[in-house]
Amino acid sequence: MGVLIILIIASFVVALGFLVAFIWSVKSGQYDDSYTPSVRMLFDEKGNTTNTKNDKNNTNEQ
Amino acid sequence: MNKTNSKIKAEVCYHCGDACDVELIIFDEKQFCCHGCKTVYEILAQNDLCDYYRIEQMPGITPKIKTENKFEYLENESIIEQLVDFKNESISKVHFFIPQIHCSSCLWLLENLYKLHEGVSSSRVNFMKKEISISFKNEYLSLRKLVELLASLGYEPEITLDQLSPNKRKKVSRRLIYQIGLAGFAFGNIMLMSLPEYFGLDEHSFDQFSKWFGWLNLIIATPVAIYSGQDYFKSSWISLKQRRLNIDIPIAIGLFVLYFRSSYEIISKTGPGYFDSLCGLLFFLLIGRIFQEKTYHQLSFERDYKSYFPISVSRISKKGIEVSTPVNDIKKGDRLRIRNGELIPVDAILISGEANIDNSFATGESDPIKMVSGDRIYAGGKQEGESIIVEAIRPLSQSKLTRLWNEQSGQQHYSSSFSEMTDQISQWFTPIILIIALLSGLWQMQHGLGKAIQVVSAVLIVACPCALALAAPFTFGHGSRWLGRQKCYLRDSFVIETMAKLSHLVFDKTGTLTYSRHKNIEYIGKVLSPGEQAAIRSIFYQSNHPLSRLILAFIPKVELLEIEQFEEIAGQGMQARINQISFRIGSAKWIKPDLINAKETIVVIEKDGEYLGHYLIKNEYRKGLETLAQKLNESYELSILSGDNDGQQEKLKTIFGHKIKMLFNQSPQDKLNYIKQIQKSQQVMMIGDGLNDAGALNQSDVGLAIAEDTNAFSPACDIILGAEHFENLATYLAFTKSCKRIVIISFVISFLYNLVGLTLAVQGLLSPVYAAILMPLSSVSVVGFVSLAVNWKAYRIEKQIF
Numbered sequence: 003m004g005v006l007i008i009l010i011i012a013s014f015v016v017a018l019g020f021l022v023a024f025i026w027s028v029k030s031g032q033y034d035d036s037y038t039p040s041v042r043m044l045f046d047e048k049g050n051t052t053n054t055k056n057d058k059n060n061t062n063e064q
Numbered sequence: 065m066n067k068t069n070s071k072i073k074a075e076v077c078y079h080c081g082d083a084c085d086v087e088l089i090i091f092d093e094k095q096f097c098c099h100g101c102k103t104v105y106e107i108l109a110q111n112d113l114c115d116y117y118r119i120e121q122m123p124g125i126t127p128k129i130k131t132e133n134k135f136e137y138l139e140n141e142s143i144i145e146q147l148v149d150f151k152n153e154s155i156s157k158v159h160f161f162i163p164q165i166h167c168s169s170c171l172w173l174l175e176n177l178y179k180l181h182e183g184v185s186s187s188r189v190n191f192m193k194k195e196i197s198i199s200f201k202n203e204y205l206s207l208r209k210l211v212e213l214l215a216s217l218g219y220e221p222e223i224t225l226d227q228l229s230p231n232k233r234k235k236v237s238r239r240l241i242y243q244i245g246l247a248g249f250a251f252g253n254i255m256l257m258s259l260p261e262y263f264g265l266d267e268h269s270f271d272q273f274s275k276w277f278g279w280l281n282l283i284i285a286t287p288v289a290i291y292s293g294q295d296y297f298k299s300s301w302i303s304l305k306q307r308r309l310n311i312d313i314p315i316a317i318g319l320f321v322l323y324f325r326s327s328y329e330i331i332s333k334t335g336p337g338y339f340d341s342l343c344g345l346l347f348f349l350l351i352g353r354i355f356q357e358k359t360y361h362q363l364s365f366e367r368d369y370k371s372y373f374p375i376s377v378s379r380i381s382k383k384g385i386e387v388s389t390p391v392n393d394i395k396k397g398d399r400l401r402i403r404n405g406e407l408i409p410v411d412a413i414l415i416s417g418e419a420n421i422d423n424s425f426a427t428g429e430s431d432p433i434k435m436v437s438g439d440r441i442y443a444g445g446k447q448e449g450e451s452i453i454v455e456a457i458r459p460l461s462q463s464k465l466t467r468l469w470n471e472q473s474g475q476q477h478y479s480s481s482f483s484e485m486t487d488q489i490s491q492w493f494t495p496i497i498l499i500i501a502l503l504s505g506l507w508q509m510q511h512g513l514g515k516a517i518q519v520v521s522a523v524l525i526v527a528c529p530c531a532l533a534l535a536a537p538f539t540f541g542h543g544s545r546w547l548g549r550q551k552c553y554l555r556d557s558f559v560i561e562t563m564a565k566l567s568h569l570v571f572d573k574t575g576t577l578t579y580s581r582h583k584n585i586e587y588i589g590k591v592l593s594p595g596e597q598a599a600i601r602s603i604f605y606q607s608n609h610p611l612s613r614l615i616l617a618f619i620p621k622v623e624l625l626e627i628e629q630f631e632e633i634a635g636q637g638m639q640a641r642i643n644q645i646s647f648r649i650g651s652a653k654w655i656k657p658d659l660i661n662a663k664e665t666i667v668v669i670e671k672d673g674e675y676l677g678h679y680l681i682k683n684e685y686r687k688g689l690e691t692l693a694q695k696l697n698e699s700y701e702l703s704i705l706s707g708d709n710d711g712q713q714e715k716l717k718t719i720f721g722h723k724i725k726m727l728f729n730q731s732p733q734d735k736l737n738y739i740k741q742i743q744k745s746q747q748v749m750m751i752g753d754g755l756n757d758a759g760a761l762n763q764s765d766v767g768l769a770i771a772e773d774t775n776a777f778s779p780a781c782d783i784i785l786g787a788e789h790f791e792n793l794a795t796y797l798a799f800t801k802s803c804k805r806i807v808i809i810s811f812v813i814s815f816l817y818n819l820v821g822l823t824l825a826v827q828g829l830l831s832p833v834y835a836a837i838l839m840p841l842s843s844v845s846v847v848g849f850v851s852l853a854v855n856w857k858a859y860r861i862e863k864q865i866f
Contacts, residue, residue, distance in 0.1 A: 038191040
């Protein structure tokens with residue numbers, strides 16, 4: 003029976019981990035714009051894959 | 065067949081897809097409709113960005129005609145400071161609203177701005193909001209240069225006075241998402257921990273665990289009740305302070321009692337509590353809230369006069385130098401230069417130049433008015449033609465138009481987080497529940513005080529009107545989503561409820577019942593020889609008058625001829641010599657007075673002093689207007705208000721029948737008063753299009769603005785309807801009535817659940833298991849029912865229309 007308590011604690015910790023991951027993803031702006039990324043991913047980059055010409059910048063909203 | 069197809073295609077602009085009506089430019093083996101489009105193509109081709117044309121066909125936007133110094137105000141430090149989100153020595157970040165964003169090509173090009181200019185570090189588009197955030201290096205690029213770069217591509221950002229007022233800047237709220245996440249997490253985990261309870265295992269081997277589980281549930285549920293439930297507590301507190309009963313009060317009571325009774329049971333080890341119900345309820349309620357929150361970010365329903373005016377105008381200082389001055393700083397006596405296509409921001413007097421004022425914005429009159437120096441021009445007019453100089457007679461805040469607006473601002477529409485229907489029900493729902501709880505408590509007193517308290521709390525828990533609170537948001541949410549797909553955008557989903565109650569519809573005429581751009585042009589007179597056709601086209605080509613542009617698109621595109629002599633006479637027309645033949649083209653008053661006709665606009669052509677023929681320009685009524693009028697006549701009273709003269713009265717009578725009330729020569733203030741008048745006895749919807757209807761739109765119970773382009777400016781209103789769907793208006797109104805019926809049916813369903821729950825609770829039989837089943841079940845079944853019903857109704861309508 004004691005093992006059950008450990009299992010419960012373990013499952014609770016895992017669930018908490020997911021909650022933290024969720025909060026993190028909301029915080030980083032993943033839920034702000036749910037449409038544009040679906041279009042953006044379809045573009046082919048030719049040649050230079052990143053903004054090598056101008057330095058790349060963090061684009062998260064401030 | 066094939067040949068004609070390719071011919072049609074051949075005359076379409078490679079950049080913007082418009083027909084090459086007026087001009088045809090061949091460049092790089094591709095066709096363009098104007099130099100603007102060609103220039104954009106050139107820029108993109110030079111920078112190896114022609115993928116733009118590969119992602120979508122003809123994605124471009126014709127850039128507006130460039131006026132020098134248009135963005136001069138962007139060098140003004142205080143304006144820069146207000147617009148920029150972030151700035152340090154090397155980098156600035158800014159975001160713009162660009163209404164022209166419409167396809168994935170736009171997205172691609174705007175996110176590849178860094179390839180066009182080395183000063184741009186990165187750019188990111190939010191497609192739904194039509195917003196772009198750009199960070200750029202101050203060293204290489206100024207804000208003005210950046211905006212000019214965007215404008216040169218056809219993506220001119222919309223910068224209005226509105227944006228500059230600080231309180232308008234909204235932060236994106238992510239709180240609701242956090243609240244749902246937390247409630248969902250707790251709901252799932254608490255249900256898991258309650259499994260022994262559900263199976264009745266607690267009495268035997270699981271006894272020691274139930275204590276554990278109980279405490280764990282309490283720990284998980286506490287943040288949920290506090291954080292996720294806070295809006296309900298706050299809202300009911302506010303409404304109690306206002307001495308009103310809204311639906312949040314019974315919900316808050318339910319949540320409150322659920323939480324404290326469950327905590328008591330766990331701490332006193334008398335039971336397992338109802339935490340699963342608590343979290344489940346909050347979870348469903350919050351989902352309902354996010355459902356109704358679907359808004360159209362890219363559309364603005366709250367525009368006031370400020371959004372129409374430019375941020376700054378060129379003021380001519382005493383020394384004769386033009387300075388760009390913010391509109392708010394204009395003082396009486398300032399001289400301003402107004403260029404072609406600019407709005408006149410304040411009431412003013414014309415000093416010099418040839419004013420040709422298009423007042424359609426402010427008064428609804430469709431034809432531009434010529435003014436001579438000394439004439440008074442009211443704010444809201446738009447200059448067409450050469451640049452003029454005016455002297456301000458009032459500052460912005462006191463001009464006529466602004467006053468009309470401010471008169472409105474006091475009458476904000478009352479809005480609550482729940483629908484009127486739900487709030488009405490809660491007016492008597494809450495007292496009844498409280499009485500039932502008290503009575504059953506008194507009745508149970510025979511079994512002791514403990515039992516009585518238990519029963520009272522059980523009644524309050526089970527009566528929590530969640531299904532009731534969910535019915536309206538989900539129904540109207542689904543409804544407004546469907547209407548949105550039909551290009552009928554609602555300010556918020558509860559507008560549907562008001563729409564269902566309407567009894568009187570008031571239409572504006574010009575631009576609402578008629579097409580605003582495309583007009584019906586007819587040629588009457590002698591048949592024109594090819595030579596004459598060429599000559600006439602060449603003459604029209606010289607003129608910038610709106611009528612000339614209109615006719616130019618209508619007549620056949622023949623080769624242009626060389627003009628020997630050309631003169632444009634203001635207010636009259638043009639005269640020219642081509643191949644030794646003199647032509648006069650212009651108003652009937654000037655050339656052939658016997659043609660004068662108050663009802664239609666006429667352009668007469670004369671060759672060598674001899675009348676050839678004339679063009680008749682008529683307003684064309686929208687497609688399907690007659691059928692629409694018939695349908696609406698069955699269930700609504702109709703009125704038409706027009707800023708124009710009564711030339712169309714007979715025609716309108718044949719369309720709308722004789723019952724209709726018609727008023728002509730109506731000023732914006734007249735329209736507003738008319739609406740007020742009817743509102744004394746009826747629920748009114750105003751259907752209009754321009755700023756001249758703005759007062760009436762705002763005053764009416766539901767204001768519907770017709771927009772040819774839903775992203776373009778439209779006045780403040782409750783609904784924006786794409787003009788091409790105007791003929792379906794009757795269907796949409798009928799749909800809102802069905803939505804209301806669906807809400808009523810779902811109210812009945814949720815009452816039935818409450819009846820069952822209350823019967824159990826009053827007898828003291830409400831065990832946590834029953835609560836855990838009954839409460840989510842009622843929510844789910846109500847949500848399921850309304851979703852199915854609304855979508856089924858929408859599906860049936862779609863089959864009928866399309």
